[in-house]
Amino acid sequence: MGTQKRNIFITSIICLGMAFTSMAQAAQEVVNIYSYRQPYLINPILEKFTAETDIKTNVTYAKDGLLERLQREGKYSPADIVLTTDISRVMTFKDKKLVQEVDSETLIANIPSQYRDPDNEWFALTIRVRNIFTSKDRITIDSITYEDLADPKLKGKICTRSGKHPYNIALVASMIAPHGIPYTKKWLMGIKENLARKPQGNDRAQLQAIQAGLCDYSLGNSYYYGNMLKDPKQKGTAESVTIQFPNQSGGDKNSGRGAHVNISGVLMAKHAPNPENAEKLMVFLSQPEAQKMYAEVNMEYPVNPAVAPSKMVGSWGDFKADKLPLTEVAKYRAEAIKLIDEVKFDL
Amino acid sequence: MYKCSANQIGIWILSLILISPIIVPIAQIFIPEGQIFEHLWQTVLPTYTLNTLIMIIGVCLLSAFFAIPSAWFMARCDIPGKKHLQWLLLLPLAMPSYVVAYIYTDLFDYAGPIQTALRNIFGWSSPNDYWFFDIRSLYGGILILSLALYPYLYLLARASFLEQSQNMVDVSRIHGCTPWSSFRRISLPLARPAIVVGLSLIAMETVADFATMNYFAINTLTTAVYDVWLGYGSLNAAAKIAAMVLLIIFVLLGIERISRRRQQQIQRSMGLDNLQKHKLKGWEKIGALSLCWFLVIFGFGLPFFILLEYAWNYWGNSWNQQFLLSTWHSLMIASIAALLTLLVAVIFGFVNRVYPGRLSRIPARISTMGYAMPGTILAVGVLIPLTVIDHCFNNVSEYFWNDHVGLILSGTIFAVIFAYVVRFSSISIGTIESSLSKLPENYDGASRTLGCPPLKMFITVHLPLIRKGCLVATLLVFIEAMKELPAVLLLRPFNFETLATTVFQYVSDEMLQYAALPAIILVLAGLIPLLIINRSLERSHS
Numbered sequence: 001m002g003t004q005k006r007n008i009f010i011t012s013i014i015c016l017g018m019a020f021t022s023m024a025q026a027a028q029e030v031v032n033i034y035s036y037r038q039p040y041l042i043n044p045i046l047e048k049f050t051a052e053t054d055i056k057t058n059v060t061y062a063k064d065g066l067l068e069r070l071q072r073e074g075k076y077s078p079a080d081i082v083l084t085t086d087i088s089r090v091m092t093f094k095d096k097k098l099v100q101e102v103d104s105e106t107l108i109a110n111i112p113s114q115y116r117d118p119d120n121e122w123f124a125l126t127i128r129v130r131n132i133f134t135s136k137d138r139i140t141i142d143s144i145t146y147e148d149l150a151d152p153k154l155k156g157k158i159c160t161r162s163g164k165h166p167y168n169i170a171l172v173a174s175m176i177a178p179h180g181i182p183y184t185k186k187w188l189m190g191i192k193e194n195l196a197r198k199p200q201g202n203d204r205a206q207l208q209a210i211q212a213g214l215c216d217y218s219l220g221n222s223y224y225y226g227n228m229l230k231d232p233k234q235k236g237t238a239e240s241v242t243i244q245f246p247n248q249s250g251g252d253k254n255s256g257r258g259a260h261v262n263i264s265g266v267l268m269a270k271h272a273p274n275p276e277n278a279e280k281l282m283v284f285l286s287q288p289e290a291q292k293m294y295a296e297v298n299m300e301y302p303v304n305p306a307v308a309p310s311k312m313v314g315s316w317g318d319f320k321a322d323k324l325p326l327t328e329v330a331k332y333r334a335e336a337i338k339l340i341d342e343v344k345f346d347l
Numbered sequence: 348m349y350k351c352s353a354n355q356i357g358i359w360i361l362s363l364i365l366i367s368p369i370i371v372p373i374a375q376i377f378i379p380e381g382q383i384f385e386h387l388w389q390t391v392l393p394t395y396t397l398n399t400l401i402m403i404i405g406v407c408l409l410s411a412f413f414a415i416p417s418a419w420f421m422a423r424c425d426i427p428g429k430k431h432l433q434w435l436l437l438l439p440l441a442m443p444s445y446v447v448a449y450i451y452t453d454l455f456d457y458a459g460p461i462q463t464a465l466r467n468i469f470g471w472s473s474p475n476d477y478w479f480f481d482i483r484s485l486y487g488g489i490l491i492l493s494l495a496l497y498p499y500l501y502l503l504a505r506a507s508f509l510e511q512s513q514n515m516v517d518v519s520r521i522h523g524c525t526p527w528s529s530f531r532r533i534s535l536p537l538a539r540p541a542i543v544v545g546l547s548l549i550a551m552e553t554v555a556d557f558a559t560m561n562y563f564a565i566n567t568l569t570t571a572v573y574d575v576w577l578g579y580g581s582l583n584a585a586a587k588i589a590a591m592v593l594l595i596i597f598v599l600l601g602i603e604r605i606s607r608r609r610q611q612q613i614q615r616s617m618g619l620d621n622l623q624k625h626k627l628k629g630w631e632k633i634g635a636l637s638l639c640w641f642l643v644i645f646g647f648g649l650p651f652f653i654l655l656e657y658a659w660n661y662w663g664n665s666w667n668q669q670f671l672l673s674t675w676h677s678l679m680i681a682s683i684a685a686l687l688t689l690l691v692a693v694i695f696g697f698v699n700r701v702y703p704g705r706l707s708r709i710p711a712r713i714s715t716m717g718y719a720m721p722g723t724i725l726a727v728g729v730l731i732p733l734t735v736i737d738h739c740f741n742n743v744s745e746y747f748w749n750d751h752v753g754l755i756l757s758g759t760i761f762a763v764i765f766a767y768v769v770r771f772s773s774i775s776i777g778t779i780e781s782s783l784s785k786l787p788e789n790y791d792g793a794s795r796t797l798g799c800p801p802l803k804m805f806i807t808v809h810l811p812l813i814r815k816g817c818l819v820a821t822l823l824v825f826i827e828a829m830k831e832l833p834a835v836l837l838l839r840p841f842n843f844e845t846l847a848t849t850v851f852q853y854v855s856d857e858m859l860q861y862a863a864l865p866a867i868i869l870v871l872a873g874l875i876p877l878l879i880i881n882r883s884l885e886r887s888h889s
Contacts, residue, residue: 032841038852040861058841061848063855064577065837068727072734076741076754078841092580162564164574196474197457200483200564202857208458212466214474233660233860337578341390346566 029055031277034066036084037264045293049284055277070098075271080278083125085264086166088173090122091330099267102279110286110304114325115263124263124326125285126300129222129319130171131259133241135210139217145247145255146175149217150190158194159206159215163345164337167203167221167262172340173332174260177324181335188343199346204228211240221262226299226313245319258320262329264300355706358698361691362710365769368728369716372586373593383575383584392571392588398485399554399567399595405489406496406553407546413493413642414500415542419530420635422508423516425624427632432639433505434881437498439646441873443830444495445558446850446866449859450650451491452562455482488563494646495559496552500545502819503781506884507541508534510785526625540784543603544777550599551719551773554592558832558854568592569721576724589724596719651870657863669844674868677845680760680835681828684767685821691768692775692820693810696783700791700809701801711780715773722770722833729766729838733757759840766834771827775820782816783809818883822876829873846872 035042039061046057060066067089070077082099084090093099094117101120108116115124132144149158161168175184196215206218207228218241228238250256266285268278284290291302295310308314340346363370420426421433439447453459462479471477481487511534519529535542557569568588576585627635695711717725733756741751756762786809794804810817832847839848846869853862 038856040852060839060841060843061852062837063851064573065723065727068582069730069837072727072730073754073757074734074738076737076751076758078754078758164578166577169578198483198564200562201452201456204857205456205458208456212458212463213472214457334579337574338386341387344391344394346564347391347394 029053029274029277031055031057031080031274031281032078033057033059033081033083033281034070034079034269035059035061035082036063036066036089037061041298042083044297045285045290048290048293049281053277053280053284055280057281067092067096067098070269071096077269077271078273079269080272080274081281082267082269083264084267085262086170087263087265087326088166088170088330088333090263090265090267091327093267094119094121098270100270100272100275102268102282104279104283106283107286110283110306112303112305114323115303122265122267123282123286124265124303125291126264126294126298127261127303127321128264128300129245129259129261129321130167131220131222131225132244132246133207133210133218133220133225134244135216136240136242139242141244143249144244145250146171146260147187147247147254149194149219150187152190152193154194154217156194156196157216158191159196159209159218160191160199161202161206161219162199163188163340168219169333169336169340170262170329171219171260172336173329174322174324176332176335176339177328178254178257181339184336185339185343188339188345192343192345204234207241208237211237222301222313222316223299226310229312230299243316245317247322248320256320257324258322261301261321263303263326352702354698355702358695358707358710361694362714365691365714365772366716367732368725368730368766368769369593369720371731372582372724372728373590375583375586376590378583383579383581384587387571387575387584387588391566392568395566395568395571396591398565399569399592401485402488402492402560402565402567403550403553403595403599405485406492407550409489409493410497410500410549411542411546413497413638414545415504415535415538416635417639417642418501418504419508419534420627420639422505423530423534423625424635425626426635426639428636432643433885434878435643435647436501436639437877437881438643438874439495440498440502440826441870441877442495442647442650443832443847443850443866443869444492444556445562445832445854446654446859446870447495447646447650448491448559448562449854449857450653451487452482453859454653455480455487483563483565485565488560488565491563492553492556492559494642496549497642497646499548499552499823500542502823502880503541503545503778504538506815506819507538507781509884511537541781544781547596547600547603548718548774548777551596551715554596554719555721557721557723568595572721572724582727585724589720592721593716593719596716651867654863654867654870657860658867661860661863669849670865670868673844673846673849673865674872676843677829677847677869678872680763680767680845681825684764684771684828685825687764687768688772688775688824689779689817689821691772692779693817695776696779696813697802697805697809699780700783701805711776715776717769718771718773720770722831723837725770726766726834726837729762729769729834730757733762733765757838760843762838763835766838767824767828767831770831770834771824774823774827778816778820778823779813782813786812815883819880822880825876826873829869 039059046059049055050057066082070079070082082093084093099121103120107123111123115127116122132149134141172184172188175187179187196209203220203224206220207225209215210218222243225238225243228234245259247255247257247259266282268275268282272278286304288304288307291304291307294300295302295307295313299310299313301309301313417436421429421436426432455461457474465477465479466472469477515533515537516529519533524532554569557573560567560570568591572585572588575588576582695714699707699711720728734754737754737757740755744750744752790808791804794808830847832851835845836848836851846865849865850862850869853859859866
């Protein structure tokens with residue numbers, strides 16, 4: 001069994017090496033971040049934070065599974081902060097009791113109550129609108145509602161990404177809240193009937209499809225559009241569509257209830273080894289300076305009302321956001337995904 | 348029967364360690380998960396299952412169509428440009444399939460350059476005006492995955508054709524076989540074990556794939572695993588579906604083994620005799636050349652060229668100082684994983700050879716399951732045993748020293764490497780097994796008669812003879828580990844970037860353009876081991 005001994009030997013060397021590197025890092029003040037957001041989006045902001053506070057930021061980015069990792073690591077987890085998108089995922093962290101309360105007057109002052117947890121366990125940092133995009137050449141309308149998308153007149157004219165993407169699930173949940181399940185199911189079937197192609201690609205790809213003439217309407221988050229306008233090679237595509245803020249006006253309360261919004265948020269891990277540094281980072285992220293960077297780097301709407309959106313985002317005009325509490329969106333999530341499967345939206 | 352040796356107990360323990368990340372999720376099948384599974388079964392699951400079966404069968408058939416003829420042309424025929432073609436045909440292996448999928452969707456999509464150009468030329472204005480191959484479909488997925496995966500089969504089949512004894516082919520020709528029927532009746536059956544190993548790797552890779560399927564909007568059982576886990580928030584229901592996937596694979600492999608049970612292979616080989624090359628003429632030559640060049644161009648040339656174009660256009664966004672460090676990380680973890688996986692495979696190979704029988708065979712079989720497990724699920728699975736052990740360490744150290752040591756297994760690159768060994772041991776076990784199976788049993792008899800103890804015999808007799816197989820196994824795992832994504836993404840320590848994770852943060856947002864440069868380095872790093880594999884195969888047969 002000499003080979004197995006060698007095996008053990010190699011592994012112990014690796015462990016030792018890693019133990020040393022982690023010890024070397026312990027000398028400086030740090031804050032450890034589990035991030036569902038891509039590093040290229042948050043790094044500029046984190047660098048600023050380090051420059052101002054001399055606290056080093058350590059990041060692990062993953063698309064899925066960080067929640068399970070935090071859960072399995074338990075009280076020995078090195079994570080201080082979780083950065084994530086989508087209200088449902090934010091709520092799952094809270095529901096699984098993986099996060100802790102943060103009592104900070106600055107955070108409460110910076111973030112409107114609609115966009116933070118009543119128990120102060122999560123805080124939104126940015127707001128993103130689920131817009132409808134229409135072809136500039138072929139569609140001339142003043143207003144549109146999400147409900148309109150199921151209108152048989154739009155047959156063969158709609159493109160969207162998978163119904164099971166968190167952004168679409170949240171939109172469906174926000175339809176269940178005012179309309180109930182039977183209406184929402186009929187609405188989903190209506191949209192499915194109107195699709196120009198099987199749901200595919202991301203929000204960006206739908207705008208390309210509109211430009212190419214495959215469809216006239218698509219669903220997409222506001223910042224995709226903003227980022228395409230910024231990229232010289234994608235600008236043409238973005239300029240071929242009009243950004244619409246749905247459900248802005250109308251006679252009944254539904255057509256004027258406001259556009260569906262979702263959030264990106266920040267939470268403090270329950271067993272955070274550096275809670276003070278973590279709080280400093282959370283506060284920093286809600287302050288005008290970082291909020292402005294969020295707005296400029298990724299074209300999102302700042303959650304802090306004192307900070308104006310970027311110039312480009314501001315040029316799209318003011319809009320009314322759906323007042324439905326975000327916790328309601330999270331509550332109907334399970335029903336929403338069930339409906340999406342029932343109508344076989346993606347098949 | 349026979350008594351159980353310490354070595355056999357050893358490999359049972361080893362295989363239990365290797366499948367511990369899989370057992371735990373699968374064991375959750377028995378925990379009730381509410382109505383989710385039933386709901387899915389009534390709605391989308393039948394379609395998903397069908398799609399999965401079509402994908403497996405489609406990819407296996409198309410890969411076989413790509414790989415077996417080209418392997419035979421390279422091994423047993425004379426064909427112009429063969430010297431270069433034989434390694435060019437391996438290159439698609441260096442391309443991560445998620446990158447190839449991205450590039451082809453971009454190219455052939457309705458809004459992509461090809462369809463746009465066609466519309467401009469012919470004045471079409473809507474999709475109703477013309478028919479075009481829909482790349483985002485089951486067929487598109489089968490084509491792209493086959494192009495990305497066929498080299499496994501090509502590599503193994505070519506090695507096997509090269510090792511086949513010329514005498515057998517000669518005998519068949521004397522008995523009046525045409526080259527074609529001698530291929531069909533002699534070469535192909537002799538290469539069957541190698542072909543099966545190749546196809547089973549391809550099948551497992553196909554079911555475990557999520558990134559490509561996701562791009563192509565193909566809903567398979569693996570998509571369902573992710574949907575259920577992340578959408579419905581039920582890891583249990585997800586595990587149930589993952590178990591179904593494993594079951595499909597095992598049934599397919601089982602059928603093959605049963606059909607081969609009564610065959611035993613005896614051939615003297617090792618490339619001792621001079622291989623006579625069949626000369627291809629006329630249509631045969633054109634057909635063979637078209638197939639080989641089609642594979643090289645569409646499996647590697649075109650996607651690589653497009654990557655270069657992306658890199659050129661987005662140079663300013665692509666360049667980043669972290670590259671060297673990411674490259675070093677990729678090379679380091681891939682090499683460690685490759686060596687450890689080889690070690691595991693050699694241990695299994697040794698025990699299987701010296702103590703043949705079911706008790707030795709089963710552990711090796713079950714250890715290969717990790718390959719068919721969807722990557723992120725496997726990564727979550729890896730966390731379970733490792734965190735349990737970590738918590739034990741910490742409890743002990745707190746008890747004795749009143750201080751905790753931290754997550755020394757699950758929080759370090761140990762977790763990443765462990766996940767790689769679990770995932771890729773299938774590749775090395777298969778390769779080593781197929782090399783060992785070609786060594787005649789009488790070598791063992793002779794050495795044992797001379798009083799050589801088993802371990803010494805294995806090290807001094809078998810290992811040198813299968814060193815080529817060892818090299819191939821190590822390098823294949825190395826290439827795969829370089830490309831691997833879900834495990835390293837979730838399990839890595841803070842600030843630990845590899846080439847694959849750098850590429851992914853952009854690909855996940857469908858912006859490969861911005862990550863073209865690291866993607867190119869990733870491909871180039873995979874090319875070097877491929878060229879080494881090729882040279883080693885050539886040297887022994889030149």
